[in-house]
Amino acid sequence: MASVETAMRYVLLGAAACFVLGLHLMNHPARARRGNQLSAAGMTAAVLAAVVLLVSEGAITTTGWIVFVTAAAVGATAGLYTARRVQMTAMPQLVSLFNAVGGGAAALLAVTDLLHPGAAALPARVTVPAGLDIIIGAVTFSGSLIAAGKLQGVVASRPVVFRGGRAANLALALVFGGSAAWVVARPDSPVALAALVLAALAFGVTMVLPIGGADMPVVISMLNAFTGTAVAMGGFVLGEPSLIVAGALVGASGGILTKLMADAMNRSIPNIILGGFGTGDETPAVGAAGGGQVRAVAADDVALQLAYAGRVIVVPGYGLAAAQAQHELAELGNVLEAHGITVEYAIHPVAGRMPGHMNVLLAEAKVPYPQLKEMDEINPEFPQADVALVVGANDVTNPAARRRGNPISGMPILDVDRAKSIVVIKRSMGHGYAGIDNELYTDPKTGMLFTDAKQGLAALLAAVRTFVA
């Protein structure tokens, strides 16, 4: 028996190596798919090794096998179905859902361990990580479900703030902190365990509810880091190194993305969690830009400008995805490219509802990835662009960010104002999340095409086709 277990340990080590190498291969779009497949192969080997071990030890009862096989079939079918059917615009919800189930499963590992008859004798090196596992896992479970609900529009995506919300959060934190200490002291107390689970679940809800839809990229990344940490804690509880390694990898990934997103939004993480300025999802459609003239242009003029350009940089924002106009945009790009015009897409890190979301939406619309440029890569190129076409992006193009003394000061922006000419497709002069005027719109080089993104791009496409035909 021991030799089977040793063999399984080596397989699990191999799986952990596959995860690391798989993530390593993700450093380029050409290799990324192979990386994910390598990671999946490692995972398959690990699961098979665990099955072989449990069979050879005869550790699982017949009922246990029935439970395992049915549950695995139910879970795998649900996972596969949603993965195949989900719309790319709904990816953030799906990732949130997977965060929820991962965190929930991790919390259940610790709960089960504490419910065992011998739980009273568990040492602190098991009960402390078990307490942490339950707190992090349960907070992630309920928090991710709320986040997914907000993204899906089932739960109000505006910040839901209620009187005494922060006091309630603090009280809940004290309750789960206290019950965690109680669980460590008395691992066999079902009351302590129940209090811990319920307080942590409630905290997840009250933590995410007050956070607005626009801050979701940060929240999803953070919950991803939480899930990883919860799985690692589950590894501590069960003494299972593969869980610890995988959990640490995911924790690191979520941590890095959280930091990147918060920086790109010019927000600190505590500021987002505690609720900050206008983080609502609805863009107020009122308020014209103060000072400076706005130049409105017609689709035909813009099409002419594009048709005679040598180089065009497109700046897509979430408004594009909200209008489901990424296919029209990609088609316009293709027509211009076919006419010999260089087209590139400038992607701000927070364009979309999760890190990198806009790239996936454009890839789905068949935009070749060499045209998708990161902010640092494209910013020096704007002065050489004949036309910068802004669709559905607002605050991330506002030159006011370079000055002190306004809500977006210091926020990294795309240097759209440095292009030779600028066209903005927008329905009205409404504000972005920061609630301030965008100075780009009153720039003399800027023409405003006031229309819906989908209709505007369709009109542009039709007009450009007549010019280049």
Place this chain on the structure above:
Amino acid sequence: MSLDLLTAVTVFVLGLLVGFEVISKVPSTLHTPLMSGANAIHGIVLIGAMLITAAARDTVGYALAFAAVAFGAMNVVGGYAVTDRMLQMFKARLSGAPEGVNSHGER
């Protein structure tokens, strides 16, 4: 299975450091697939769920094991499937377009 605390902490810390090192090299273009791929990796929790199924002996134990296995399986299968679906959409050039039509600097 036993694992002493120091070894467990060592594995955790080294795992974090390797994670930071590898993931900071992923371009922001791929951050969504990175996150869903990492999501699939934490589906390893399925192995933990199998271990608790093995230890289950009563109805409550089986019920919790069922939930944990179902969650874990959904996480792992869905995570890898959707990541693969996304990554296959990232193409270097337009399919069907003649070579050189959309010529760029760094092809």
